[in-house]
Amino acid sequence: xxxxxxxxxxxxxxxxxxxxxxxxxxxxxxxxxxxxxxxxxxxxxxxxxxxxxxxxxxxxxxxxxxxxxxxxxxxxxxxxxxxxxxxxxxxxxxxxxxxxxxxxxx
Amino acid sequence: xxxxxxxxxxxxxxxxxxxxxxxxxxxxxxxxxxxxxxxxxxxxxxxxxxxxxxxxxxxxxxxxxxxxxxxxxxxxxxxxxxxxxxxxxxxxxxxxxxxxxxxxxxxxxxxxxxxxxxxxxxxxxxxxxxxxxxxxxxxxxxxxxxxxxxxxxxxxxxxxxxxxxxxxxxxxxxxxxxxxxxxxxxxxxxxxxxxxxxxxxxxxxxxxxxxxxxxxxxxxxxxxxx
Numbered sequence: 001x002x003x004x005x006x007x008x009x010x011x012x013x014x015x016x017x018x019x020x021x022x023x024x025x026x027x028x029x030x031x032x033x034x035x036x037x038x039x040x041x042x043x044x045x046x047x048x049x050x051x052x053x054x055x056x057x058x059x060x061x062x063x064x065x066x067x068x069x070x071x072x073x074x075x076x077x078x079x080x081x082x083x084x085x086x087x088x089x090x091x092x093x094x095x096x097x098x099x100x101x102x103x104x105x106x
Numbered sequence: 107x108x109x110x111x112x113x114x115x116x117x118x119x120x121x122x123x124x125x126x127x128x129x130x131x132x133x134x135x136x137x138x139x140x141x142x143x144x145x146x147x148x149x150x151x152x153x154x155x156x157x158x159x160x161x162x163x164x165x166x167x168x169x170x171x172x173x174x175x176x177x178x179x180x181x182x183x184x185x186x187x188x189x190x191x192x193x194x195x196x197x198x199x200x201x202x203x204x205x206x207x208x209x210x211x212x213x214x215x216x217x218x219x220x221x222x223x224x225x226x227x228x229x230x231x232x233x234x235x236x237x238x239x240x241x242x243x244x245x246x247x248x249x250x251x252x253x254x255x256x257x258x259x260x261x262x263x264x265x266x267x268x269x270x271x272x273x274x275x276x277x278x279x280x281x282x283x284x285x286x287x288x289x290x291x292x293x294x295x296x297x298x299x300x301x302x303x304x305x306x307x308x309x310x311x312x313x314x315x316x317x318x319x320x321x322x323x324x325x326x327x328x329x330x331x332x
Contacts, residue, residue, distance in 0.1 A: 088130050090156075
């Protein structure tokens, strides 16, 4: 029930797209420069990224730490900061995507 | 090295691009309810420089008994605002980051309702505090003085605020409400709209498969450790 990402059209305030994630999301971060939507799993503590069309995943789920509550983002350098139960983590998103070469971005 | 106490956990985190600092509110895990996990020394702001030269430098700013939660940043005055939740008394605190790593409290006000969101309007002249029970109050970010009357989110839009989001530079603040609604509030005019967001399944981006470990560990780093 709570494993979905809802996309709301801000002109109409209507849900225009909805997708099932398979995990309970909480933190979310948009990177407009890199066409990235980064989603954090509350219970599983994984980072997942997709493009803005929500059409493809950009890397394998990255386990960070459970109870992922909030994100902050350095969009200049592609660095994600995660507040999780066990502390504060820094993730190089550019490197993460580059490391997952088996997943095509095109 | 200063270590944060046991049972201190981050709630909100914010990146301050003008200063290349990441700051997080850490609070005691007992949440003023479970005394065995409550230690007010755990309530603090933790800030870390993100440039290469001060990558491992951490600054701790203790905040006393009330739980530090939501954060908002004013780059003009280099001030970090923090909501703080108590057992019956609730506050907002402004901390001066202009001489970072030296941090200084600018002002602190008791607000009389439980806050659950914080935002600034685009010209940073209004600090908006949203309450867990749908209250909205506006303050002068320079002084902490309350501006105008308090508003309440319409009951039809929901009763309890779960989370607040604001895109930097945007007038609009979005609030997730318990139930099915998202509220949009204009931080300049106070105008409110809301959308009903029902839960149901439709599509899948395929992220629920068997979890693989990351090829290298070098893209994840724990910023603070104790």
